[in-house]
Amino acid sequence: MEDLSLHVLDVAENGVSAGASIIGIMIDEDLEADLLTIVIEDNGKGMSPEFLHKVLDPFVTTRSTRRVGLGLSLFEQAAMEADGALNIESTVGTGTKIVVTMRHGHIDRKPIGDMAATILTLIEGNPSVDFVYNHKKGANAYVLDTREIRSELGTVPLNHPQVVSLIKENLTEGLKEIQ
Amino acid sequence: MPKISIEDLKRIKEEQIGKMVLRGGQYRAKVTVHMGTCGIAAGARDVMSLFRELIAEKDMQDVILTNSGCAGLCAKEPMITVEVVDTAPVKYVLVDREKAKKIFEEHVIGGHVVEDYALAIGSETMAV
Known part of the structure; x- marks a missing residue:
């Protein structure tokens, strides 16, 4: 994975596979504390304590099409390379929360990458799931909540091309403003 | 912080009244x-972003773009599946921007399978 936005996409897709109806993605760039925090939280089916214990092992996966699972292990590695860590809290029936921390200014920290493309891909690819994206940088913040958009749209799906274009424009401008 | 304008969303909603049959489960092609x-x-x-741009460019309301998980052929990624209504789904392997453009023009719009890039036609069986 070249950047953190791809890791976020990967972990959020896990949430979709876990049957989540809402996925929260929070990125906090605290420049004063030199801390980058990424939280991905879903209300999917969760993991058992036994599975949780071994989930960061690359040779563990829920997939039946292959025998290795690299998503979380790769993300953990990216965090550790930047003096950080990846923590998972999960409860069966309630959901999963992944918290990743890194030193913001660490020379080996991967760049955040194209978060707009990640969020758009998630929304367009999974129009029945809601996404709440919260990105803070210093004192500035950007929030996108698909529940608000959905309630205005009525029966028009979130993956309608015109809706996707609007969201794209909003994401691009919103993320530029907080830089 | 910018908000998506409610007026824009309402406008889309009004424009779509009567057209909804098409996207409510019915579509001509799905990528x-x-x-x-x-x-x-x-x-x-990137492949997904490119298809999004192509669909928006041609304003193709009857094409659905979606995503799925790993199909078990990791060495052949990026992979896409194109399903044109009433024809067999086709999986394309090692897709890049150039291939994606050609697949969009010839298969999604034209209805002709780009055989050179296809893995298998008509088979949904996964390799193990």
């Missing part, structure tokens, strides 16, 4: 981008 860890690492998100 599925495989978005497992392997696909993402190999560039699946």
Whole structure:
């Protein structure tokens, strides 16, 4: 994975596979504390304590099409390379929360990458799931909540091309403003 | 912080009244981008972004773009599946921007399978 936005996409897709109806993605760039925090939280089916214990092992996966699972292990590695860590809290029936921390200014920290493309891909690819994206940088913040958009749209799906274009424009401008 | 304007959303909603039959489960073509860890690492998100641009450019309301997980052929990622209504789904492998453009023009719009890039036609069986 070249950047953190791809890791976020990967972990959020896990949430979709876990049957989540809402996925929260929070990125906090605290420049004063030199801390980058990424939280991905879903209300999917969760993991058992036994599975949780071994989930960061690359040779563990829920997939039946292959025998290795690299998503979380790769993300953990990216965090550790930047003096950080990846923590998972999960409860069966309630959901999963992944918290990743890194030193913001660490020379080996991967760049955040194209978060707009990640969020758009998630929304367009999974129009029945809601996404709440919260990105803070210093004192500035950007929030996108698909529940608000959905309630205005009525029966028009979130993956309608015109809706996707609007969201794209909003994401691009919103993320530029907080830089 | 900018907000998506409610007026814009309402306008889309009003324009779509009467057209909804098409996207409510019915579509002419569906493009599925495989978005497992392997696909993402190999560039699946860029392929998805390109299809989004092409669909918007041609304003193709009857084409659905979606994603799925790993299909078990990680070495062949990025992979996409194109399903044109009433024909067999086709999986394309090692898709890049150039291939994606050709697949969009010839298969999604034209209805002709780009055999050179296809893995298998008419088979939904996964390799193990």
